[in-house]
Amino acid sequence: MSAGLLADVVVVIHFGFVLFVVFGGLLAIWRPKVMWAHVPAALYGLVVVTVGVTCPLTTVERDLRERAGEERYRESFIERYVEGVLYPGDMLREAQAAGVLVVIASWLAVAGRARRRRPAVAA
Secondary structure, eight states: OOHHHHHHHHHHHHHHHHHHHHHHHHHHHHSGGGHHHHHHHHHHHHHHHHHOOOOHHHHHHHHHHHHTTOOOOOSOHIIIIIBTTTBOGGGHHHHHHHHHHHHHHHHHHHHHHHHHHSOOOOO
16 A cells, blocks of 8 residues: 555544544443543543644654655644635634534533433432
């Protein structure tokens, strides 16, 4: 498999991870065990957007692009593939806030569902 094709595969995996970070909590409403994977993924996503850590998937993709003879891009994955496509480029913070709200709302829904499922304790 060529380095360019591998880089494309990494992009697809990266998109999947970003979608899981934002919407994985909604999946956990249906399958609560997903929370075990979603909590660390969401916390990692929060660190990436607040501290500015470069995701290892971005680094792998950049290296593969370079190996394939393509120019190594400098911007983040979100800036390169999402910003300006899914939302206007000047609304990054608003898009991030919307993502955080989706995560918080889904976690509250999971907690509410867990409370409703818990059997009543006899006094």
